[in-house]
Structure formats: structure tokens, C-alpha cells
Amino acid sequence: MSEARSNSAPVVDNGLTEKTATSKTQIEPKPTEKNVSDVEVIDGAKKKNKKKKKKTNNIKNIELLYPDLKFPEGEWMDYHQDQNLQRTTDEEKRYLARDQDHAERWNDMRKGSEIHRRVRKNLQNKLKPDMSLTDVVNVVENATRKFTGVDENGDHKDRPKSQGIGFPTGVSLNHCAAHFTPNAGDQTILRYEDVMKVDIGVQVNGYIVDSAFTVTFDSKYDNLLTAVKEATNTGVRESGIDVRLTDIGEAIQEVMESYEVELNGKTYQVKPCRNLCGHNIGPYKIHGGKSVPLVKNGDQTKMEEGEHFAIETFGTTGRGYVISGGEVSHYAKNEGSFPTPALSKAKSLLKTIDDNFGTLPWCRRYLDRLGEEKYLFALNSLVKHGVVEEYPPLSDIQGSYTAQYEHTILLHPHKKEVVSRGEDY
Numbered sequence: 296m297s298e299a300r301s302n303s304a305p306v307v308d309n310g311l312t313e314k315t316a317t318s319k320t321q322i323e324p325k326p327t328e329k330n331v332s333d334v335e336v337i338d339g340a341k342k343k344n345k346k347k348k349k350k351t352n353n354i355k356n357i358e359l360l361y362p363d364l365k366f367p368e369g370e371w372m373d374y375h376q377d378q379n380l381q382r383t384t385d386e387e388k389r390y391l392a393r394d395q396d397h398a399e400r401w402n403d404m405r406k407g408s409e410i411h412r413r414v415r416k417n418l419q420n421k422l423k424p425d426m427s428l429t430d431v432v433n434v435v436e437n438a439t440r441k442f443t444g445v446d447e448n449g450d451h452k453d454r455p456k457s458q459g460i461g462f463p464t465g466v467s468l469n470h471c472a473a474h475f476t477p478n479a480g481d482q483t484i485l486r487y488e489d490v491m492k493v494d495i496g497v498q499v500n501g502y503i504v505d506s507a508f509t510v511t512f513d514s515k516y517d518n519l520l521t522a523v524k525e526a527t528n529t530g531v532r533e534s535g536i537d538v539r540l541t542d543i544g545e546a547i548q549e550v551m552e553s554y555e556v557e558l559n560g561k562t563y564q565v566k567p568c569r570n571l572c573g574h575n576i577g578p579y580k581i582h583g584g585k586s587v588p589l590v591k592n593g594d595q596t597k598m599e600e601g602e603h604f605a606i607e608t609f610g611t612t613g614r615g616y617v618i619s620g621g622e623v624s625h626y627a628k629n630e631g632s633f634p635t636p637a638l639s640k641a642k643s644l645l646k647t648i649d650d651n652f653g654t655l656p657w658c659r660r661y662l663d664r665l666g667e668e669k670y671l672f673a674l675n676s677l678v679k680h681g682v683v684e685e686y687p688p689l690s691d692i693q694g695s696y697t698a699q700y701e702h703t704i705l706l707h708p709h710k711k712e713v714v715s716r717g718e719d720y
């Protein structure tokens with residue numbers, strides 16, 4: 296998810312990176328017969344062959360695949376900043392002991408990240424032009440529910456907040472940069488020429504892994520994607536304990552703006568979306584209060600030991616500034632205590648929200664599947680009273696193209712861990 300900011304107040308986040316020269320989030324269109332899917336029947340043509348069956352069985356509670364419940368570590372990176380050098384040398388042992396205090400939390404983050412990698416790989420194997428966005432998000436979310444064991448038959452189905460989907464799956468197209476997910480009845484189709492940001496969240500005990508990538512079928516967008524991937528990797532590289540947020544933004548901006556993309560005979564310098572930000576993440580809170588800018592903005596706030604950040608960047612061929620608009624799908628309950636809603640429908644809706652999401656973000660589709668009906672009036676009343684916050688889609692100008700990459704990083708005392716890193720990005 297991303298954090299958008301008006302002139303004063305930070306709002307949303309987003310970002311990602313790349314590991315190997317071969318990693319590719321650009322999806323080659325594949326013939327339908329090769330798209331044997333694991334969880335979802337995409338186009339109704341269900342194939343009952345052995346290959347499909349085998350794959351299907353791989354999407355199950357991930358605890359069955361890691362019986363010792365120790366999940367793989369992410370990519371380790373040294374702190375290269377001057378003030379962090381001693382952290383990798385003489386004081387390392389002391390720091391390691393301190394790090395052990397958070398061992399369970401790190402393991403939860405690694406579990407969420409391993410699920411994230413598997414969920415996105417499963418999706419990448421299935422994506423093709425002419426899928427509906429509803430099918431795209433169902434592939435992601437059904438796999439997430441299975442891997443976390445909160446699906447209808449899962450081991451953790453009675454504790455919906457213990458783990459599962461971290462926030463609504465973003466599938467924002469073209470000039471829309473963030474916070475689009477289909478509502479019921481949405482007919483939007485993914486086209487060959489689209490640029491789709493896929494933003495996926497997985498949470499374990501409230502620790503949210505927030506990581507996103509961009510999908511294109513047409514290679515004309517390659518430079519745009521490379522610019523953003525490199526900008527996010529730069530943000531990851533520049534992050535560290537005691538590093539000022541403005542300095543990270545400055546480094547991101549420099550890399551992003553060093554790229555150009557030629558589209559339909561016109562050359563664009565890639566611009567960062569200057570009012571979108573990365574963010575730290577708190578337990579059950581996608582936006583922890585600190586914003587990592589994509590430009591030099593003068594924010595002297597520092598990153599701190601033990602914090603957990605989503606480093607995300609957005610590049611655009613538009614004006615580099617997003618505005619909110621369009622039908623809302625994303626919501627989250629605000630923190631704090633509120634008087635019991637007067638409206639009985641609002642009261643029962645709030646109970647559903649408290650029981651299933653707490654302060655995690657959610658979307659209308661999740662209410663639908665919980666059996667809520669005709670809730671829009673009540674929902675809007677909760678929004679009006681400040682109990683629930685709505686997060687509308689965020690878009691640059693019509694006709695522009697935006698891309699996003701995002702990784703979640705952990706600031707351990709001695710090193711940082713790019714916990715969501717995969718072979719793909």
C-alpha cells in the first residue's frame with residue numbers, strides 16, 4: 296500500500312526492487328493452454344490434468360511446508376552509512392543479542408514474506424491479457440488465505456485477524472497509481488497495453504509484509520519499469536539506522552529522473568510521484584507515522600533501529616503528482632475510541648470490521664464475502680463520523696503511465712534485511 300500526502304499530511308505508501316539481472320516482472324503473454332492454474336479457474340476452462348492437481352496441492356497452509364516453523368531469511372544488506380559502520384564489526388555481538396529479543400517478530404515477517412513470494416509467483420504464472428481484475432485479485436487473495444490457513448477449511452479460520460491478507464490487493468492501471476481494487480460487479484479487463492501495479496499485503500500476528508511490482512506485456516514500458524525498480528532499490532540501499540528520510544528521497548529522485556521512456560514517438564523523463572511515500576509499519580497498522588519521500592523534501596526525521604519500513608517508489612510519465620478520485624474500495628478503521636453508532640446497521644457493520652480487520656485495511660469485497668449486504672449507507676456514516684477512513688484511488692493525469700515497486704525491509708541492529716526480496720524483483 297502506499298501513503299499519499301497532501302501538502303501537509305502524509306497519506307499513502309508504495310515501492311519495490313530487483314535482485315538479479317534476469318528478474319522480470321514483465322509478463323510474456325502466454326498461450327492459454329500453458330496457463331495451468333493452481334487455485335483459480337480463470338477463464339472457466341477448467342483443466343483436470345495431473346499437472347494442475349500437483350500445483351494445486353502446493354497452495355496450502357505454509358506451516359505444512361516448514362514443519363519447524365522457521366521461515367527463510369530475506370536478503371541481508373550491510374549498512375554502508377558512516378554512522379552504521381561499527382554496527383557490522385566490533386559491536387556486532389552485542390547487537391545480535393539485542394536482535395534476538397525480536398526473534399519471533401522477525402520470523403513472523405519471514406513467514407509473511409515467503410507467503411508473499413509464493414502468492415505473487417502463482418499470480419505471475421497465470422497473468423495474461425484479457426483477464427478480469429476481479430480474477431487477478433481472487434488469485435492473489437485465495438492463495439494468501441490458503442497459505443496463511445485462514446481460508447474456509449483452514450487451521451486458523453476462527454482467528455481471522457491472526458494472519459492473512461494484510462490489505463486489499465491493489466491492481467491499479469495506467470495513470471492510476473494506487474488504491475484501486477475492484478468492487479463487486481467491476482468489469483475491468485487487463486489489456487495487453489496496460490501498466491498494472493500489483494500491491495500485495497500479507498500479515499502474520501499483525502506484522503505486515505507490503506510489497507508491490509508492476510506488470511506489463513508490452514516491452515515499450517521497459518525503461519519506465521527499470522527506472523522505478525532502480526529507484527526503489529536505491530531507497531532500500533540508502534535506508535539505515537539514523538538516516539534522514541529526506542536524504543533517501545533525494546537519492547530516489549536522482550535515480551528515477553535519470554531515466555527516459557519513449558512512448559508513441561514522444562520522450563518522457565520519468566518523474567517520481569512526489570506526493571506518494573514509503574512508510575514505516577506498526578503492528579496491525581500499515582502506516583506507522585513516518586513517511587519515506589520520493590523526493591528531497593527536507594524531512595529530518597531519522598529511521599531507527601528495530602523499525603520496519605515499506606520502501607516504495609512510483610514513477611510516472613505524467614506530472615508527478617497524484618490526486619484522489621473515483622469510486623472508493625479501500626477503507627481502514629481509525630485508531631481511537633468512538634461512541635457507539637446510533638444507526639443499528641452501522642453498529643453491526645462496525646462489529647464485523649472489529650472482529651475481522653481491527654485496524655488493518657480492507658475493501659468492500661471483503662465485507663461482501665462476510666455476508667454483509669446493503670451496507671453502503673452505514674459504511675458512509677462510519678466514514679462521516681471519523682470511525683472509518685476511506686482511501687480513494689490515487690491517479691496522475693489521464694493518459695499518463697505510472698509504475699511501482701516496493702519492498703519491506705527490517706532494520707536489525709547490525710544489518711538490514713530485505714525480507715520480501717525474491718527472484719522476481
Ligand SMILES: [Co+2]
Pocket residue numbers: 296297298308309310505506573574605607701
Ligand atoms: Co506500502
